[in-house]
Amino acid sequence: MNNIWKEMFSSQNNKKAQEQGGLFDSSIPQGVGSRKDAQVRLQKDLMENMVKIRAFSQNTSDLLDRQIEVSGVKVGILMCEGMINLQMFTQIMVRPLSEVSIPNADGEAVAHWVSKNTVFSGDQKEFFTYDELFTFLMAGFVVLLIDGVDRGIACGMQGFNFRSVSEPSTEMNITGSREGFVEPVRINQTMIRRRIRSPSLKFEMYPVGQKSRTDICLVYLTDTADPKLVQAVREKLSNLSSDIVLSQGYLSPYLEGNPKSPFSSVGTTERPDTLCAKINEGRIGILVDGTPFALIVPYLFSEHFQSMDDYSYRPYYGSFIRLLKYFAFFLSVFLPGLYVAITVFSPQMLPDSLLFNIAASEQQTPFSMMTEAFIIHLIYEIMREAGLRLPRPVGHAVSIIGALVIGDAAVQAGIIGSSMVMVVALTALSSFVVPSLYEPAAVLKFVFIIVGGTWGLFGISVGFVLLLCNLCALESFGIPIMAPTSPWSAADLRDNFWRSSWKKLGKLRLHVQNLPGSRLNENKEDKKSC
Incomplete structure (x- = not known):
């Protein structure tokens, strides 16, 4: 035809x-x-x-x-x-x-x-x-x-083929919606409109990229989002110099605040309900035609540990899951470095029986503790990337090779210690608990392995303080990403480390521009003081 x-x-x-x-x-x-x-x-x-x-x-x-x-x-x-x-x-x-x-x-x-x-x-x-x-x-x-x-x-009269609406592949849930964004931006707009049936919901669409002319769409609530924030996002996107825009990753560098940080101040989501919840707090969503991921600005650090399931559970269990995610993230970053620092510089901190087992397993290995930890974690990252890129029918071969070669043969041959395999496994499992922070966690664990193997617990402590200072200094469009923890606001902590009940959450509506430390309200405060 x-x-x-x-x-x-x-x-x-x-x-x-x-x-x-x-x-x-x-x-x-x-x-x-x-x-x-x-x-x-x-x-x-x-x-x-x-x-x-x-x-x-x-x-x-x-x-x-x-x-x-x-x-x-x-x-x-x-x-x-x-x-x-x-x-x-x-x-x-x-x-x-x-x-x-x-x-x-x-x-x-x-x-x-x-x-x-x-x-x-x-x-x-x-x-x-x-x-x-x-x-x-x-x-x-x-x-x-x-x-x-x-x-x-x-x-x-569009009639091109596209993937049908299906369950999100990166943000799984138990009790929430099963709908996820798809590639056509118009379909994504309808999924948002179905959830927010308010005339204040506004879509701004315009093309970016000199050659691709990719449609991007700003999504926000006119009665909630700060006009200065909307204008700042428009100005950032107007500086886009790429000839072609194929995914949301092309836009993220133009929206980030301080590039000298392993953490991003721009969030991504594949779920329409998550995006609707964020824009209801004054944030701005950005839909990109051709990708099923939406960008969210500004994005707070604490939001990496939140999910839609948290608001379906009872408050005590939702708080427990959230604290568990914090613990898993710190474990994925600091566990390898702490293990190397303690075994090399402070072995007296370990129980005698555990210390003897570690010494017996490491006595047969030819490498130092720091070198061994660095090599084994590097091999794990290679295996993960290979399993991710291989076709699904043969992807299971990577896990078989990893279990046989690294988990058994390497220990039997005396290349690595059995205790180090346990550390790698626990670190890998912990890094999957918060998938949006996998990238910084994967890099930082190597940094802390080197720091812990060189300066011991003192180096780990200094590295942690520097990392915390970097996080506290990071802003997204004038809003500190560590708010409301830093600067401190006890009232806004009701949905941070723990989750309060909906009776308390519904009493005080959160607007991101009103968070402590926000520079979006400086003019308003000056007018009040006058």
Whole structure:
């Protein structure tokens, strides 16, 4: 079917263009492809427009074009192959255009009839430049160009394939929603709108990337988000210099506050309910077309340890799970370094029986404790990356190799000690408890292995203080990411290390711009003092 449409749409216009002196007009520079060259207005002559469109697009094979007559007026129809719903296009657009009869019709009369008297699509817009034309075409719109009219009409009839809504793969839950974001940004907008049915929910969409023209969408509540925060996010994104944007990771560096930190001040989520909860607190969500992950700014450090399941459990159990996540994170970062520091510099801190077992296992190994810990954790990271990138049918081979070679053969051969295998296993399990912090935890554990093996417990203590200072100094759009722990606010701790009941949480509504230490309210405080 697509080939039939392609031949039907292309043959007539190409033939007429060649009769007028070739497909590429001599007045149009060859190799036109930049957005600057396409920032010219459409002409009233339909054939001139069609020839220039072919020139701008370098005669790409997926551009389908066809000229028809509507009440004696020539109308050009353009679309991208595979981007539209052909059944909708045939029934809603082709049939009315072929049956309409407008007396004494000219180009403006046909344009007025299409714009004012028909509803080809719920998303129907007029445009005036070639740049807008290509933006609509490549977003799945059908474009109408009318002879004698210097503007076009775009009708949204998207019909491209995409992954259906399914359960999030990175944020699993037990009692919450099973819906996760998908790649098309419009579908993600509907999932948010279904959960927040308020007129104050606003979507701001605009393209980024000079070549990809990727649609990104700012999501926020106009009566909750601080206008200065919204403007700051817009300014950050306006500095985007990439030609192509393919995922949310391209935007994160422009939104982060202090880049000299292993921790990010930009959060990500794959769950619509999580994003709705965040924007209800005054945050801004950013949806990127083509990726199922949404960005959240500003993002606090304590939010890495929160999940939607916490608010479905009883308060005491939700608090227990949250404290367990904190403990697991510190274990994944500090356990290897503490093990090396204690066994090398402070063995008297261990019980005699445990110390004898460790000494017996390490006596057969050729490496020092620090070297052994560094090598074994590096091997584990290699195994994890290999298992992550391998196809699923053969991915289990990595775990088999790891269990046989590292877990058994390496110990039997005396390359590593059995106690070190236990430390690696416990560190690996702890790092999976808070997956959003896996990246900094994976790097920091190597840092603390070196520090612990070089300066012992003193080095671990100094490293911990420096890490804590780095966290406390990190801001996201003027809001400290360690708030409300630093600066301290006892009232806001009701949903930090532990979770209070909904009776208490519902009494005082949290707005992120009102957190202690926020610089968004400096002007308000100055006015009050005056």
